[in-house]
Amino acid sequence: MSAINSAHSVVEPSPTSKHIAGAIVILYALITMVPLAWIFLTSIKSPPDSISYPPKVLFSPTLEGYCNLFTTRTRQTPDYIAALPAPTSTCDEVTRKRNMVIAGPSNFLPRFVNSLVIAFGSTFLAVFLGTLAAYGFSRFKVPLADDLLFFILSTRMMPPIAVAIPIFLMYRELGLSDTALGMILLYTAVNVSLAVWLLKGFIDEIPREYEEAAMIDGYTRLQAFWKVVLPQATTGIAATAIFCLIFAWNEYAFAALLTSGSAQTAPPFIPTIIGEGGQDWPAVAAGTTIFLVPILVFTILLRKQLLRGITFGAVRK
Amino acid sequence: MAEIRIENLRKQFADFTAVQDSSFTVGDGEFLALLGPSGCGKTTTLRMIAGLELPTSGKIYLDGEDVTFNRASARDIAFVFQLFALYPHMNVRKNIGFPLLSQGLPKAEIKARVEETAKLLQISHILEKSVSGLAGGDRQRVALGRAIVRRPKCFLMDEPLGTLDAEFREVMVHELRELHNRIHATTVYVTHDQHEAMAMADKIAVMNHGIIEQFGTPQEIYNLPASMYVADFIGSPPMNFLKFTAGVQRGSRTVSVEGVEIALPEVHQDIAVGELALGVRPEHIRFNDSSALRGSVYGAEYLGTNQIVAVETGKGLLKARVPADHTFRIGETVGLELDSEKLSLFDCASGRAVKSSLYTEARHG
Ligand SMILES: Nc1ncnc2c1ncn2[C@@H]1O[C@H](COP(=O)(O)OP(=O)(O)OP(=O)(O)O)[C@@H](O)[C@H]1O
Numbered sequence: 001m002s003a004i005n006s007a008h009s010v011v012e013p014s015p016t017s018k019h020i021a022g023a024i025v026i027l028y029a030l031i032t033m034v035p036l037a038w039i040f041l042t043s044i045k046s047p048p049d050s051i052s053y054p055p056k057v058l059f060s061p062t063l064e065g066y067c068n069l070f071t072t073r074t075r076q077t078p079d080y081i082a083a084l085p086a087p088t089s090t091c092d093e094v095t096r097k098r099n100m101v102i103a104g105p106s107n108f109l110p111r112f113v114n115s116l117v118i119a120f121g122s123t124f125l126a127v128f129l130g131t132l133a134a135y136g137f138s139r140f141k142v143p144l145a146d147d148l149l150f151f152i153l154s155t156r157m158m159p160p161i162a163v164a165i166p167i168f169l170m171y172r173e174l175g176l177s178d179t180a181l182g183m184i185l186l187y188t189a190v191n192v193s194l195a196v197w198l199l200k201g202f203i204d205e206i207p208r209e210y211e212e213a214a215m216i217d218g219y220t221r222l223q224a225f226w227k228v229v230l231p232q233a234t235t236g237i238a239a240t241a242i243f244c245l246i247f248a249w250n251e252y253a254f255a256a257l258l259t260s261g262s263a264q265t266a267p268p269f270i271p272t273i274i275g276e277g278g279q280d281w282p283a284v285a286a287g288t289t290i291f292l293v294p295i296l297v298f299t300i301l302l303r304k305q306l307l308r309g310i311t312f313g314a315v316r317k
Numbered sequence: 318m319a320e321i322r323i324e325n326l327r328k329q330f331a332d333f334t335a336v337q338d339s340s341f342t343v344g345d346g347e348f349l350a351l352l353g354p355s356g357c358g359k360t361t362t363l364r365m366i367a368g369l370e371l372p373t374s375g376k377i378y379l380d381g382e383d384v385t386f387n388r389a390s391a392r393d394i395a396f397v398f399q400l401f402a403l404y405p406h407m408n409v410r411k412n413i414g415f416p417l418l419s420q421g422l423p424k425a426e427i428k429a430r431v432e433e434t435a436k437l438l439q440i441s442h443i444l445e446k447s448v449s450g451l452a453g454g455d456r457q458r459v460a461l462g463r464a465i466v467r468r469p470k471c472f473l474m475d476e477p478l479g480t481l482d483a484e485f486r487e488v489m490v491h492e493l494r495e496l497h498n499r500i501h502a503t504t505v506y507v508t509h510d511q512h513e514a515m516a517m518a519d520k521i522a523v524m525n526h527g528i529i530e531q532f533g534t535p536q537e538i539y540n541l542p543a544s545m546y547v548a549d550f551i552g553s554p555p556m557n558f559l560k561f562t563a564g565v566q567r568g569s570r571t572v573s574v575e576g577v578e579i580a581l582p583e584v585h586q587d588i589a590v591g592e593l594a595l596g597v598r599p600e601h602i603r604f605n606d607s608s609a610l611r612g613s614v615y616g617a618e619y620l621g622t623n624q625i626v627a628v629e630t631g632k633g634l635l636k637a638r639v640p641a642d643h644t645f646r647i648g649e650t651v652g653l654e655l656d657s658e659k660l661s662l663f664d665c666a667s668g669r670a671v672k673s674s675l676y677t678e679a680r681h682g
């Protein structure tokens with residue numbers, strides 16, 4: 001009995017190798033999480049703590065970074081501040097301790113909203129167009145299909161900075177510079193190649209018989225696509241959406257070059273947060289922390305699909 | 318219900334001809350089996366009838382109406398795919414009701430028709446189950462349910478039993494035939510299994526390399542094979558051929574197979590001297606020591622009620638199906654007598670059967 005229990009199975013990894021694998025994964029996770037933890041800790045430090053050397057691990061946390069991120073402030077004399085009515089919020093209080101008063105909201109919130117609109121908008125468009133194109137490539141005889149697919153992929157081979165100048169000039173002529181529409185179109189164009197390639201793999205795996213059955217059962221091809229193919233492609237669509245969203249959300253080069261004002265996204269905005277007498281590191285860290293949240297939430301919500309998306313092709317259904 | 322008629326149907330994939338000038342008619346309520354080896358164009362023929370593939374040339378008529386270029390959705394046909402193509406994101410009820418949904422029927426009627434269909438197929442108890450967990454036979458029944466729920470003009474089935482194990486296949490063969498007897502839907506059934514075709518079909522079309530070799534009832538196909546190919550494809554073991562070189566005249570009643578005179582049904586055709594083949598089914602061979610046709614026993618296969626005895630005659634190996642009560646020794650010399658009423662004669666050059674009193678011209682194509 002015990003001999004059977006201790007015998008190694010051919011397919012199951014042994015407990016020892018499982019433990020080793022687990023340890024490696026945990027170690028790797030710790031290494032990658034240290035910078036994130038450091039950013040979060042910095043975001044709740046006071047500006048002097050954030051630049052003290054050696055770095056402080058123990059400190060008294062404060063919301064000053066978040067207050068500074070969302071507001072603009074002006075310096076006042078202690079007498080002026082003393083004469084003000086009692087502070088109405090934590091941020092008022094924190095700011096007054098530094099002999100400053102809140103002058104108004106900062107640009108962070110509009111920049112963050114820009115990021116949301118541009119990233120989700122372009123993701124939606126890229127996935128929508130990518131699904132249709134992938135279905136077409138998968139199911140119909142497209143003339144020069146292989147060349148077209150390669151061309152679509154090749155648009156992703158060039159570093160963005162190589163095409164930045166022509167795009168900058170083109171956008172200026174077209175009046176798309178510093179507009180949300182311009183950024184959505186640009187990110188869609190970049191992402192659609194990824195979307196077509198990923199989704200074609202997923203749709204190729206869905207047998208044609210499903211649509212043929214639906215068409216024989218009285219549906220048009222479009223209805224069959226909508227009712228039979230799409231529901232089975234949801235995994236692929238979710239995985240593709242995450243990849244597209246991560247790209248559009250994190251994109252820095254084009255955003256820095258093409259947006260400067262009303263359409264500026266968060267990535268080029270966050271590093272420009274300047275405090276008194278230099279960079280306001282807690283505010284920058286607070287901006288980064290908040291910036292991480294949407295991707296985190298989206299990824300957690302779709303983590304199953306994402307995993308399958310990464311391993312697609314490796315495991316057959 | 319309807320009649321399916323195809324005329325000179327042809328399908329070309331690039332320079333490969335998958336189906337060549339096929340013509341046949343499936344009468345209203347008839348069950349046709351398209352039978353042939355893998356790659357002979359059965360599925361392609363079926364897909365053209367369904368409208369999933371457009372023919373290169375030829376016509377398809379449904380109920381007299383030319384539907385050659387109609388969309389699949391406009392033909393009112395049901396198709397059962399080999400792998401069933403049950404929608405994995407829907408449960409059994411939704412799968413069966415899906416064709417009705419496209420017709421915009423009221424919910425209550427869909428529900429009633431789905432339940433009626435489920436009852437007919439005895440799958441009422443699994444209506445709410447997910448299709449992905451179903452056993453092969455139940456998947457099969459759900460696929461059938463999705464086909465019959467719409468009461469279409471006709472059914473097309475592409476090897477629907479291909480994935481089931483042998484034991485269950487037999488059960489389903491009976492179920493399918495019984496279902497057909499009850500609803501009398503015009504059916505075209507594709508299979509490469511002669512037993513399925515024989516057991517179920519009213520008519521069989523035997524295909525080979527895109528050509529319909531013979532179209533007829535199972536009895537005609539078996540007893541009066543129109544070509545050596547059909548004779549060899551049908552029956553297990555298949556028809557024996559005794560090859561010899563001779564010519565035959567209209568009215569002959571015997572042929573001389575290398576010196577042995579063998580009686581056969583009256584020949585109705587003149588054939589110039591050439592290679593001919595006498596075709597005889599294993600069950601039409603008897604052992605008779607006084608017979609002039611002799612050979613030595615090569616092997617015997619015991620099958621319980623009977624046995625298959627292989628005899629080397631010098632003109633080819635003959636397999637005889639005889640009662641199991643006699644034991645043969647390997648190498649033993651035996652005399653063979655052929656049932657002269659049941660013999661077929663083939664012209665080896667064309668592979669076609671020679672017309673005779675057994676084969677009247679009207680009965681084979
Ligand atoms: N879309 C296609 N393009 C090119 N050739 C095809 C296509 N569809 C079928 N063929 C070829 O046509 C021939 C007939 O195919 P078909 O599927 O009709 O055979 P089948 O009789 O159904 O065989 P099986 O028993 O294997 O299903 C095959 O040789 C196949 O390779």
Ligand SMILES: [Mg+2]
Nearest residue numbers: 359360361475
């Ligand atoms: Mg086939």
